[in-house]
Amino acid sequence: MKKILIITFACLISIGSFAQGNVITKHFADYQQDQSFTKVNVSSKMFSLFTEIDGEDETEKAVLDAMSKLKGVKAVVSDSGTDGAKFYREALSRVQKDGSYEELMSIQDKEEEIMFMVRNDGDIIAELFMIIRGADDFVLMTLYGEIDLNQIAKISRILKISGLEEFGKLGGN
Amino acid sequence: MSSRFLIYLFLISSFSGFAQTKLIKTLKEEDKIESSYHLYPSTLRMINLQNDPAFDELIRPVKKLSFSILKPDVYTSKDMHTAYQELLNEGYEEYIEVVNDSASMFVVGNESKSRTCILVNNDEEYYIADLEGMINVLKLGEVYESIANQDTSKIGLGTVFNYVMGENNEKRERAKRRKEREKNGEKEAKKESFQVTIGEEDNEKKDTTSEQVDSLNAIEEKKENE
Incomplete structure (x- = not known):
């Protein structure tokens, strides 16, 4: 009986963790199916490979450690010619309805608008989500796992994945 | 996808490596590979014409990098998805996936075999990159910046890449011209055989007509004599 309880509890935990997932899988599945x-x-798995690299100094070691704690990156990027403002409003509305994401920082200028949001899991930041509205394009990007905000700017500078550099703005760049 | 992006892809898409996958062997057997290029640490260092220290650091753990261009007339998007599934069945795991309506890239790796395979489809052109060893991911940013800020035709890797693509395009052009010549040759041969047939028919017609004229003349002569 005890064994059955433990298994049931383990299953519930894993289902719970799976349900947390990430904001793109959860709220933007239709965008992922969209060919445009x-x-x-x-x-x-990609991030787990970072554990095999030896950093030369303390900074590199800290960045590699932060990278190895990431569980994944997902992004949905529209081609130019999109009504960025419309998608931005819609994305914001979907995420706000969820209730588990809180605003971290937003940047707004004539050309673009960026919203950073985070989801906490206890004391750790489990997801860092970004919505970008350009003049005629639109980007959704999320980093999930165990997020160290102090290292995000450095990671974004190292990886140079298109769009990820926006996370560098969290470091004041 | 721009050539600059493909060059970068050429670099980042592999994080650990491979010798020769079952997939490449099968593609060779099926004659679906148009051309293959193999780069070793020595050749990789040689293409660093700018002596960029970040590039040397990036490729230091690389053992071998192979780049194959597939035949566009025989290799299809369906083949690429089948190959991707076969790699996963071989024990490879998904690292990176980028998909849009005209291009896609799948990076899969097998950590225990220290191999990575990258499948790229760019506007109906298909490439497979394979890497044995690793690259130093911490240097990616610096190398990317140097690629992004320079004219790709003037950097070593760009020169190699442009040479590979140029040679490949020439090969395709040659194959296209050869096919056209063969097609034209067939057309000419058909035309000639058609003319010969018509000529023969004409001769037969001429013979028939002259025979008819002869017999008419004979009848008329007979009538006159009577």
Whole structure:
């Protein structure tokens, strides 16, 4: 009986963790099916490879450690010619309805608008989500796993994945 | 996808490596590979014409990099998805996936075999990159910046890439011209055989007519004599 309880509890935990997932899988599955969007998916396996690299100094070691704790990156990018403002409003509305994401920072100028949001899991940041509205394009990008905000700017500078550099703005760049 | 992006892809898409996958062997057997290029640490260092220290650091753990261009007339998008599934069945795991309506890239790796395979489809052109060893991911940013800020035709890797693509395009042009020549040759041969047939028919007609005229003349002569 005890064994059955443990198994049931383990199953519930895993289902719970799976349901957390990430904001793109959860709220933007229709965008992922849409042929007009470019979809990017970096798996947790990719980030686990960073544990095999030796950093030369403390900064590199800290960045590699932060990278190895990431579970994945997902992005949906629209081609130019999109009504960025419309998609931005819609994305914001979907995420706000969820209730588990809170605004971290927003940047707004004539050309673009960027919203950073985070989802906490206890004391750790489990997801960092970004919505970008350009003049005629639109980007959704999320990093999930265990996020160290202090290292995000450095990671974004190292990886140079298109769009990820916006996370560098969290570091004041 | 621009050539600059493809060059970068050429670099980043592999994080650990491979010798020769079952997939490449099968493609060779099926004669679907148009051309293959193999780069070793020595050749990789040689293409660093700018002596960029970040590039040397990036490729230091690389053992071998192979780049194959597939035949566009025989290799299809369906083949690429089948290949991707076969790699996963071989024990490869998904690292990166980028998909849009005209291009896609799948990066899969097998950590225990220290191999990575990258499948790229760019406007109906198909490439497979394979890497044995690793690249130093911490240097990616610096190398990317140097690629992004320079004229790709003037950097070593760009020169190699442009040479590979140029040679490949020439090969395709040659094959296209050869096909056209063969097609034209067939057309000419058909035309000639058609003319010969018509000529023969004409001769037969001429013979028939002259025979008819002869017999008419004979009848008329007979009537006159009577």
